[in-house]
Each structure stands twice: as structure tokens, then as C-alpha cells.
Amino acid sequence: MTAGSRASLYVDIGPLRETFYTGIPNVIAEICQRLLQEGWLDLYFDLDGKWIDRADVAACLEARSGAGLGTDAGRFRPAAEIRTALAASGALDDTVALYTDHRPPRKLFRREGKLVYDLSMILAPECHPATSVVMYTSDLDQQIACSDVLFPISQSTARDLEWVYGVEPGRIRVALLGNNVDLTLSNRMRALIADRPVEPFLLVLGSIEPRKNAALVLEWLAQQPDVLDSVRVVFAGRQAWGDTFETMVDRFGLRGALDAGRIVFTGFVDERLKAALLVGAVAMLYPSMFEGFGLPLLEAMAVGTPVLSSVSTSMPEVVGGCGYYFDPESVSSLHAAFRRLWADRASGALQALTERAKQRANGFSYDHTYRVIIEGLFPGTSPPG
Amino acid sequence: MPTMFASASVREERMRGGARSVLPGRTRWTALFHLYQAGFVAAGWRIRTVDRPEIYQAAAARELLGVMDGDWHLAVKPLGEIRPFHGLPNLFVCDWEYPALSAGRAPLAPFLDQAGLLNRADLVLCTNGFTESVVRGHGVARTIVLPPPVPAPAPPDLAEQPDRPRRRTPGLAFLCILDADQLSRPLRPLLEGFAAARAAAPVPLRLLVRLEGAAQHDASPLWDAAVAATGLDRVDGVHLSFAPDPIDDAAALLLFAEADFFLSCSPAEGLPLPVIRAARAGLPVVATPVGGTETLLPPGCFVPITTETVAVPEAAEPLAAFMPLSWDLPRPGAVRDALLQAAALERPEAGRMAAAAASALRGAVGRDAFAAGVSVLRRHLSRTGS
Numbered sequence: 167m168t169a170g171s172r173a174s175l176y177v178d179i180g181p182l183r184e185t186f187y188t189g190i191p192n193v194i195a196e197i198c199q200r201l202l203q204e205g206w207l208d209l210y211f212d213l214d215g216k217w218i219d220r221a222d223v224a225a226c227l228e229a230r231s232g233a234g235l236g237t238d239a240g241r242f243r244p245a246a247e248i249r250t251a252l253a254a255s256g257a258l259d260d261t262v263a264l265y266t267d268h269r270p271p272r273k274l275f276r277r278e279g280k281l282v283y284d285l286s287m288i289l290a291p292e293c294h295p296a297t298s299v300v301m302y303t304s305d306l307d308q309q310i311a312c313s314d315v316l317f318p319i320s321q322s323t324a325r326d327l328e329w330v331y332g333v334e335p336g337r338i339r340v341a342l343l344g345n346n347v348d349l350t351l352s353n354r355m356r357a358l359i360a361d362r363p364v365e366p367f368l369l370v371l372g373s374i375e376p377r378k379n380a381a382l383v384l385e386w387l388a389q390q391p392d393v394l395d396s397v398r399v400v401f402a403g404r405q406a407w408g409d410t411f412e413t414m415v416d417r418f419g420l421r422g423a424l425d426a427g428r429i430v431f432t433g434f435v436d437e438r439l440k441a442a443l444l445v446g447a448v449a450m451l452y453p454s455m456f457e458g459f460g461l462p463l464l465e466a467m468a469v470g471t472p473v474l475s476s477v478s479t480s481m482p483e484v485v486g487g488c489g490y491y492f493d494p495e496s497v498s499s500l501h502a503a504f505r506r507l508w509a510d511r512a513s514g515a516l517q518a519l520t521e522r523a524k525q526r527a528n529g530f531s532y533d534h535t536y537r538v539i540i541e542g543l544f545p546g547t548s549p550p551g
Numbered sequence: 552m553p554t555m556f557a558s559a560s561v562r563e564e565r566m567r568g569g570a571r572s573v574l575p576g577r578t579r580w581t582a583l584f585h586l587y588q589a590g591f592v593a594a595g596w597r598i599r600t601v602d603r604p605e606i607y608q609a610a611a612a613r614e615l616l617g618v619m620d621g622d623w624h625l626a627v628k629p630l631g632e633i634r635p636f637h638g639l640p641n642l643f644v645c646d647w648e649y650p651a652l653s654a655g656r657a658p659l660a661p662f663l664d665q666a667g668l669l670n671r672a673d674l675v676l677c678t679n680g681f682t683e684s685v686v687r688g689h690g691v692a693r694t695i696v697l698p699p700p701v702p703a704p705a706p707p708d709l710a711e712q713p714d715r716p717r718r719r720t721p722g723l724a725f726l727c728i729l730d731a732d733q734l735s736r737p738l739r740p741l742l743e744g745f746a747a748a749r750a751a752a753p754v755p756l757r758l759l760v761r762l763e764g765a766a767q768h769d770a771s772p773l774w775d776a777a778v779a780a781t782g783l784d785r786v787d788g789v790h791l792s793f794a795p796d797p798i799d800d801a802a803a804l805l806l807f808a809e810a811d812f813f814l815s816c817s818p819a820e821g822l823p824l825p826v827i828r829a830a831r832a833g834l835p836v837v838a839t840p841v842g843g844t845e846t847l848l849p850p851g852c853f854v855p856i857t858t859e860t861v862a863v864p865e866a867a868e869p870l871a872a873f874m875p876l877s878w879d880l881p882r883p884g885a886v887r888d889a890l891l892q893a894a895a896l897e898r899p900e901a902g903r904m905a906a907a908a909a910s911a912l913r914g915a916v917g918r919d920a921f922a923a924g925v926s927v928l929r930r931h932l933s934r935t936g937s
Contacts, residue, residue, distance in 0.1 A: 288661065289605050289634060292562045292569070307661060322608050329635055329671060330661045381567040417568075456606060482609035491615050495602055499615065 173544065174208045174257045176248060176275060177201065179223065180267035183213055187230040188437070189461060190283060193319075193343055194266045195227050196532040197539065202227075208257070216242035249274070262543050271308035279543050280313040281341070284458025284479070285326040286377060293377035293455060295407050307331060315542040317341040319459045320480035339542040342483070343459050344532030347468040348441070355442040356469075367398040367430075368474070369447035371440070371462045372454060375406035379453040379476070379494050381414055386497045386504075387429065388418040393504065394428040399451075402443055404434040445469050449507055452476055455494050460484045468527035470520045472511075474503050484530075488523035553621040555596045556639060558604045559584040561632040565602045575732040576629060578764030582797045582824060583646065583678070584627040586699035590921045591625070593700070604636035613638055623932075625676075631662040635671065640932055643672040645694075646821035647682050648842045649863065649876050652689045663873065666691060674931060678822035679843030693935070695928060698822050698847075700921040703831035703909070704800040704807070722755030723894050725837065726810035728825035731765035733817070734773050735867045737880060739781040741816045744886020746786045751887070752894050758789045759810055766795045797824075807832045812893050812901075816856060816886055818878035819863075820844045822916075831912050835905040837893045841879045847915050852908035854893045857885040 179198060184191040201209055202224055211218040213235060222242075226232050235242075252258035263275040288306070291299045310316065310331050316338050318324040324340050327333045372378035380401060387393060405411060411431045415424050423429045435443065444450065450466040451474040460481040466473050467488060475485045476494040485491070490507045493499035510516040559580070563569040571577065588598050599616075601607070604624055607616060624636035627644045635641050647665070654666035662668060666689040669675050675694040677683035683696050727741065741758075749756040762770045770793045778786075798806065807813075813829035813836045820826075820842030827847070830836050836853035838844050844853075858879035863871045870876060881889075896904070914920060 290565070290603065292566055303660065325608060325637060326605070329637070332667065376566055379567065385567070455603070477609065477612040477615050478603075478606035479608060482611040491611055493612075493615055494606070 172206050172208060174210065174252060174261040175201070175543070176210045176212065176252075176261055176263040178263070178265045178267055178269060179211050179213050179218065182223070182226055183232045183235060185231055185233050186436070187232075190266075191232070192230075192346070192461075193532075193535075195230065196344060196346055197266070197536055198223055199227050200532070200536040210248045210252070210261075212245040212248060215245045217245045217248050218242060264539065264543060265309075265313070268302070269309050269313070271305040271312065273312040277314045277543060278312070279315040279317055279539065280309065281539075282310075282316050282318045282323055282327060282458075284319075284323050284456065285330055286456040286458075288330055289326060290377065290456050293375075313337075315339060315545075317539055317542060319343050320457075320483050322480035322483060323458050339538050341535045341538040341542075342530060343461060343464070344535050345464050345468050345527050345530040346532055347465050347527070348437075349469070351438065352441045352445050352469040355438070356445045359442065359446050364446050365398055366396065366448045367400050367446070369443050369450045369466075369471075370399060370401045371403060371444075371450055371452065371466075373403040373406040374401070374408070374411050376408045377455050378403070378406075379455045380411065381409070381418075382453045382494060382497065382500060383451060384414050384418045384420060384429075386500050387423065388420055389497055390501055391423070393501075394423055396508070397448055398428055398430060400430040400432065400443060400447070402432045402435045402440065441469075444471050447471055448511070449474050449490075452481070453492075453494050453500070454478065454481070457481055463489070464527055464530055467520075467523040470524050472507060472516055472520050473523070474500070474507060485523075486526050488519060488526050552595060552597050553623070554617070554619065555591050555598050555623050555625050556601050556604060556616075556618070556636055557584070557588065557591075557598050557625045557627065558601050558634065558636070559627045560600075560602045561628050574629065574632070575735075576730070578730055578732070578797060579824065580628055580646075583644065583699060583822070586701055587625065587627055587644065590700040590918070591925070593918060594922055594925045601636070603634065605634035608637045630665050630668055633662070633668060640673040641671070642674050642676055642928075643669060644676045644678065645669060645682055645686055646678040647685060648819040648821040649868070649878060650685055651874060651876055652685060653870055653874050654689055663870065665689075669694075673935065674928065676928070680846035681842045682821055693931075695924070695931060697921070697924040697928060698843075698916045700918045701822075701824065701827045701831065701912070701916040702918070703913075704803045704828055720757065720809075722757060723752070723812070724757040724759055724810045725812045725814040725890065725893075726759045726761065726806060726829065726834070727814045727816070728761045728763060728806075728829075731762050731770050731773060734762075734777040736818065737781075738777045739783070740881045740883045740886050741814075742778065742781055742783055742786045742789070743883035744816070744881070745789070745890065746783070747883060747887035748890035748894070749788050751891060754894065756788055756890065756894065758786075758814070759806070760789060760791045761794060761798070761806060762791065763794045763797055765793065803828060804832060807834050810834060812837050812854075814890070815839060815844065816881055817841065817844075818858065818861075818880040823847070827912055827916055830905065830908040831916075833905050833909060835893070835896075835901045836908055837889050839879060839881050847912060848908055849911055852904060852911055854889050854896075854904070856881045856889040 181191040181194045187195050211223050252261050261275045263278040265280040287299050287302045321340055324338050370383055449472040452463055454476050457480050463473050463484045473489040475481050475489045477491040478494050490503040492503040561574055562572045564572045624639040625642045626633045633643055652665040669691045676697040677694055678698045680696050683694050686694050745758045813834045815826050815838040823844045838853050839858050840855045858881045860877050861880050863876040863878050865871045
């Protein structure tokens with residue numbers, strides 16, 4: 167591409183199929199939003215083999231939901247026609263591709279980039295259902311090998327790519343995720359609960375599955391029951407796979423605490439309830455064993471909620487020096503982090519830390535994420551605008 | 552005191568409260584880990600086990616764990632299960648027992664590319680010379696031979712015991728210790744060879760089989776199935792016992808006291824732990840001269856069983872599906888001949904053979920040898936700046 171010319175970009179938007187845009191779908195929505203504003207790009211969106219036109223993508227982004235794509239799906243042309251159309255217009259040989267999900271294990275376009283979220287399926291397969299591991303990893307090496315440029319979402323994932331797959335650093339562009347927390351919503355929630363007496367609670371945000379490591383928190387509460395005299399502990403997230411929350415509660419002898427409401431399990435929470443829980447919590451506790459980034463940490467920091475964070479993988483890249491770290495393998499380490507937080511809360515030192523955390527969160531921008539991706543896809547050029 | 556961050560757990564063992572993995576070779580790798588652990592502690596290291604070394608990537612993680620300059624990461628587990636500890640020198644123990652390594656990428660998953668994986672180590676600690684020659688033959692240059700110290704089994708009390716306690720049953724007994732996982736290997740040479748030797752020997756022969764790594768209720772059907780697979784109707788003189796874990800010194804000495812010879816028909820070996828323990832306890836050895844057995848025991852120190860090189864079946868080693876692998880399998884006749892040769896040895900001659908083997912092993916896998924090896928290891932890492 168030369169300065170001032172147009173370019174064709176094929177984008178796999180698989181994650182946008184989700185009904186609610188949180189996590190990865192939210193990331194892809196942010197990228198697509200910016201792509202749609204580019205006048206120099208001819209965009210070709212592929213979602214699960216369907217060619218989705220710009221207007222439909224824009225509608226999904228507006229609704230923050232892919233629900234509309236499922237209705238009247240017959241109106242979409244097969245995505246295979248994208249290549250036919252590009253060939254007819256003479257643009258096929260110069261087309262660039264961005265894969266945001268599982269990609270074909272062979273190269274189809276001139277230059278291809280792939281987002282890589284994390285390699286936990288490879289490095290920690292025991293934390294995932296076996297069928298998912300097989301599905302995700304069976305040809306991952308080929309997907310990686312045929313991508314010209316890879317966009318890991320953290321330095322940690324980049325390091326894993328280099329170590330596991332021997333990817334040369336020159337093919338890697340770290341695209342840290344951004345902060346798009348809707349402060350209007352959280353401020354509204356804060357206003358709603360401002361004058362109400364809220365008993366102190368810790369928020370454990372994340373689905374119930376082995377990788378998210380809720381068991382560590384329950385084991386901690388079993389060993390340190392006094393903690394529940396100071397705070398309630400609220401687990402918010404859907405029951406995913408592995409041991410159920412109830413099973414774990416029984417295993418650690420915490421049925422009484424659950425029945426008494428000192429431990430609360432909400433199940434899935436929507437964005438509004440999540441915002442309310444985040445702003446109301448004394449701290450967010452994130453015990454995850456393995457992350458590609460750690461968006462919930464960023465969300466908590468953005469709204470001024472202190473974070474007790476696992477020190478694993480990418481999470482320190484998000485939290486920096488603005489949180490209380492613990493080893494996700496160690497109950498005593500978690501307890502020590504909690505005691506530090508509690509001491510700082512009593513002394514007032516916590517206030518300064520959360521202010522710093524807010525500033526840090528503001529430094530994470532999807533504009534930066536987007537710029538890294540565009541520069542990786544179109545290297546050595548200055549896209550118009 | 553420097554810290555060795557040691558990772559030995561695999562798969563479901565890495566889960567919170569996870570059960571012991573059923574990965575083949577688990578018993579053996581656990582034993583190896585404990586031996587290395589004891590060796591490094593004796594050499595002045597503090598050992599801290601970590602289940603997931605790969606997650607401690609950031610400076611904050613290393614600070615939280617108290618990682619200091621001079622600390623190392625030691626991985627003692629099968630190659631496909633190894634994960635790195637970024638920011639620390641990574642020492643990977645390799646106990647590979649076949650004459651070839653898998654190498655290259657597709658269609659191999661990343662952790663099945665053994666040569667590639669070993670090349671990412673700062674140093675590969677080979678358990679024996681055979682393994683090192685295989686590893687080096689596949690282009691992995693950063694290796695040393697550093698078997699763990701394998702002490703001679705010590706009696707539970709320190710009372711004077713100038714001689715091994717003797718068995719009480721007449722005739723000769725051959726002791727064979729098998730990992731339950733090894734039942735996927737051909738059992739016919741052992742059983743048919745023993746039956747033939749028993750028929751021909753001038754004295755009664757017994758075969759004591761100790762199956763480790765499985766509780767009896769699990770191991771019995773495994774053994775029965777393995778015996779059935781040999782097609783042999785009945786083999787007299789075989790006495791079977793089970794142990795869920797490698798036996799401790801006291802139990803080992805009792806077991807060794809029941810036997811006149813230790814027998815290993817293994818077609819492939821890394822570090823032959825049962826052979827070493829038996830030989831260090833003074834039991835003469837009858838064994839296939841393969842892998843680590845051959846490099847650790849000089850000729851004349853044991854009665855060798857003749858072998859022939861054949862392809863490894865997938866049932867015994869899944870990697871055989873991706874690459875040609877061979878091992879050195881004894882024929883039943885070779886086992887028979889070796890048993891009869893052993894049975895014909897005069898007691899003093901068998902004693903001299905056993906003493907020579909014990910001496911060779913003391914020099915190779917004794918505490919002093921390990922301490923000397925650790926010095927080499929330190930020099931190597933300081934030279935490479937790891």
C-alpha cells in the first residue's frame with residue numbers, strides 16, 4: 167500500500183457472534199469500531215462463514231450484541247464469495263487479513279495477522295475441558311506458523327509464544343488491551359448506593375472454573391474464618407465447568423458461611439450488576455491461575471476499587487505497582503496480601519493507591535491497541551488519516 | 552543459601568487438591584525427583600517446589616517468591632510436561648531411554664518436539680551417558696551427565712550387618728522389580744525365558760516379581776492381562792507382590808534378602824533405578840545391556856542378556872506413532888541362557904561380580920559423584936552466564 171491509496175482488509179469477527187459483548191467480544195468490538203471509521207479501508211467481515219456487511223457489523227457494535235446476526239441468517243452471503251469479489255476487483259493479491267479467533271491453518275492472503283489471547287490451553291491444559299483443548303490446539307502450531315504477524319495481548323503471552331512455538335520476536339507485536347469502562351454506569355451505581363449502608367465485601371469476579379481458581383479463596387476462608395467477620399465474600403460469575411461452587415463450598419466446610427450469607431454466590435451478573443458490585447466492593451479479589459491480560463483487574467482499577475491480584479502471567483502488566491499481589495498457589499500468600507490491604511485501609515494509604523491505579527488504568531487505550539494492529543498489518547506505511 | 556525452584560508435578564496434580572496423575576512413568580519420575588531433591592539439599596541448596604513455574608513471569612512474581620540471583624529452576628518430569636521458569640536458569644532433567652528423540656514441528660504438538668524443547672533449556676541434566684549421547688546426537692549441546700545420588704539401601708537400624716540376611720527357601724531366586732506402567736512392554740521373554748531356565752536348571756528356580764506403582768486391586772488384572780497376552784498357559788515358580796509406590800529401604804532390603812540375583816529384562820532404560828538399588832545393596836545383577844544400564848555397569852559386573860534391535864510398538868510408547876523408535880528386546884532363549892549362566896556361578900564369583908557393580912555404581916551415583924557433578928554444573932552455568 168502506498169500513502170493515500172486504498173487497501174482491502176479481510177476481518178474474521180467470530181467473537182462478535184456472542185449475545186453479550188464482554189471480554190474478548192468487547193475487545194473485537196472496539197477494534198471493529200475503529201476499523202469502520204477508516205475511509206481508506208475496504209472491509210470484508212467474515213463471521214462463521216458468513217459475509218457480514220458493514221451496516222450489520224455497525225448495528226452489532228451499537229447494540230453490543232451479536233444477537234441480530236442470528237436472526238434471518240439466510241440474508242448473508244457465504245464468506246467464500248469474499249475472495250471471489252476481491253479477485254473480480256483485482257484486489258485479492260493485495261488483501262490483508264486479520265484473524266481474531268481460530269483461523270485456517272494455511273495462508274490465504276498477502277499478509278495475515280492473528281490475535282493471540284493466551285496459551286493456557288497449551289501450557290495448562292488441565293485447566294480446560296479436554297474437548298476444548300483438542301479443538302483449540304490441534305492445528306494451533308500451523309495457525310501460528312502461517313501468520314505473518316501475531317498480536318499477543320500481553321508481554322506474557324508474547325513470551326509464551328516465543329518459548330512454546332519459537333516465534334521470532336520480529337513477528338510479534340504486543341497489543342495490550344484498552345480501558346473502555348463506562349464510568350457513567352459505575353458513577354450511577356455509586357450514586358445509587360452512596361447513602362445506603364453497605365456491609366464491606368470482597369468481590370471475586372470470574373466464572374467458576376479451575377483456571378479462575380475460586381478454590382483458593384474458599385480454602386483461604388476455611389483456614390481463616392475470621393476474615394468473614396470483617397467482610398462478606400461475593401463470588402460473581404457463571405458456573406462454567408469443573409467442580410460446582412456448591413461442591414467446593416462443601417469440600418471446604420463452608421456450608422454454614424454460605425447459608426448465613428457471609429459467602430455469596432451470585433452466578434452470572436450482567437454489566438449493570440457487575441458495575442454495582444465493583445464500585446461497592448472493598449476490593450476485588452482476582453485469584454486467576456492463568457490470564458492473557460486480566461480485563462476485570464483493569465475494570466476495577468478504573469473505577470477506583472482496590473485489587474488483590476494473582477501475580478501470575480500477565481496480571482502484573484495490568485496492575486503494575488497499584489495492587490496487592492499474591493501467589494495463586496498459596497493460601498498464606500493470599501492472606502498476607504489481604505492483611506496488607508486491610509492495614510492500608512485502616513491507615514488511609516489505600517486512597518493514594520487507588521488514585522494511582524485509576525491513573526494507570528487510564529493509560530490503557532484501545533486506540534493504542536488498534537494502532538499496534540494496523541501498523542502490524544500494514545508495516546512501513548502511514549495509513550491516511 | 553541459593554534456592555532451587557523445583558517443578559515435578561504434572562497435569563491434574565497441578566490442580567488445587569488434584570489427584571495423582573496416571574501419566575505413564577509417574578512412579579519412576581516421582582522417585583527421581585525425590586532423589587534429586589535429596590542430592591541438591593545435601594549439596595547446599597534450599598528446595599522450593601512450584602507446580603506452575605511458567606506463571607511467574609513478571610518481576611513482581613519473582614519478588615513475591617523471593618527469587619534471588621543464583622537461584623535455578625529444576626524440572627524433573629517427562630519431557631512433554633516440562634514448563635519453563637522465565638528469568639531463571641532452566642535445568643531440565645532428561646531420562647529418555649530410546650535411541651532417538653522426536654524433533655521438528657508439524658505434525659508434532661509443541662511439547663512433543665523433544666529436541667526443540669531440550670534446546671530451550673539452559674542446561675539438560677542427563678541421568679546417564681546413554682541419554683546424553685542420544686540428546687547430543689540430536690543437536691542439543693548444553694548437556695551434562697548428572698544422575699541423582701542413589702544411595703545404597705540402608706538397614707532401618709544401624710546394627711552391624713556384615714552380610715546380607717539370607718533367604719531361607721532352597722534353590723535360587725531372581726528378583727524382578729517392574730513399574731506397573733511397564734506391563735505394556737512384552738512380558739513373554741521374561742516369563743518364557745524363566746520357564747525354560749527353570750526346566751533346565753539343576754536347582755529349583757523362583758522368580759519374584761514386584762510390581763510397583765499400583766495398588767494390588769489395580770495391578771492384579773493388569774498383570775493377568777499382561778500374562779495372558781504372552782500366550783503362555785502357565786508359568787510355575789513365579790511369586791508376585793505389589794507396592795503402590797517405590798518401596799522404602801527397609802522393605803527393599805527384605806526383598807533383596809529373599810533373592811540371589813536381580814533380574815532386568817528391560818528393552819530400554821534411562822537411569823535403571825531398581826538395578827542400581829539392588830546392585831548397591833550387594834545383589835548380583837542379570838540384565839539387558841541397554842541404555843543407562845550399559846553405561847553405568849561395566850562389562851564383567853553383571854550377567855548380560857543378549858538382545859536384538861526391534862521396532863517399539865505404539866502400545867508401549869505413543870511417540871512411536873510419529874517417529875521410528877527401536878529398542879533392544881531379549882529373546883526368551885537369551886533370558887534362559889543368562890539365568891542358567893547366573894545359576895552356574897559359584898557363590899564367590901557372584902559375590903565378586905556384585906562387589907564390582909556396587910563399586911562402579913558408588914563412583915557413578917554416590918553422594919560424592921553427585922557433589923562433583925554439581926560443581927561441574929555450577930561452572931557450566933557461570934561460563935554460559937545463565
